[in-house]
Amino acid sequence: MNKNLSKKIPASYYQQEDVVAIAKDLIGKKIVSNINDQLTSGIITETEAYRGYDDKACHAHLGKFTDRTKVMYEDGGVAYVYLCYGIHNLFNIITNSKDQADAILIRAVEPVDGVEVMLERRNKLKLDKTLTSGPGNFSKAFALDKSHYGAFLTGDLVWIEENDQFRFRESEITTTTRIGIDYAQEDKDLPWRFYLNTSKFISKR
DNA sequence: AACGGGATTCACT
DNA sequence: GTGAATCCCGTTT
Structure with missing residues (x-):
């Protein structure tokens, strides 16, 4: 009774090699934040993989190492959060082993626990798909920001x-191209990008 | 010290 | 569909 209702995924999961496979596998899992004693959770519905050295869309392309990207080179299982367009905190999970710099961007979730808290954080009155879809919206609803840079999952x-x-x-997962990376040439x-096509909480179909 | 741009979102036409 | 908001950071001077 009441077993397996809360199974936190261990670091070894994030330290697997294939970031694209992990990004797909994260669909359907539950992400939880507990910030200032306010618990929020949701089902991961949309992710994108960014693959370290090779990937022209990845901030760590060609081993780029700066104050912003340095946490990407840690062992898998930490958070990489950065500010985009001066407004939005984008929340990523670092995967693979040290120095590989692979990352998965969480782009959308379907709310489960703490909807009232999320509504308050987002200055909204009613639950609709914009509450937690889109990477900036998800991060804000879950109160994830740069203070979580490097946080251990x-x-x-x-x-x-x-x-x-x-x-x-399996057929409920759509596999498609990533968003907002036109600068990445052939990549x-x-x-x-993976999303659960039976969920309405998706940033873009 | 200055400059340019971004893994976005929202309001508006 | 278009454009503004907004600021940190990486790069260049």
Whole structure:
């Protein structure tokens, strides 16, 4: 009774090699934040993979190492958060082993726990798909910002859980191209975005 | 010290 | 569909 209802994913999961496979596998899992004693959770519905050295869309392309990107080179299982367009905190999970600099951007979730808290954080009155779809919107609803740069996904602020109760078919996952990376030349067309097409909480179909 | 741009969102036409 | 908002950071001077 009441077993397996809360299974935090361990660091070894994030340290697997294939960032694209992990990005797809994260669909359907549950992401949780517990910030200022306010717990929010949701089902991951949309992700994008960014692959370290090779990927022209990745901030760590060709080993670029700066104050912003340095956490990407840590062992998998930490958060990489950065400010985009001066407004939006984008939340990523670093994967693979040290120095590989692979990352997965969380682009959308379907809210589960803490909807009232999310509404307050987003200055909204009613739940609709914009509450937690789109990477900036998700981060704001879950109160994830630059203060979580480098946070361990094995810690107590933000983590991901197995979600065995949530079932879906393989055909419910759409594989397509990433968004907002037109500068990445030929890599802009890599099929490294995944979303659960039966959810309405998707940034773009 | 200055400059330019971005893994976006929202309001408006 | 178009454009403004907004600021940190990486690059250049």
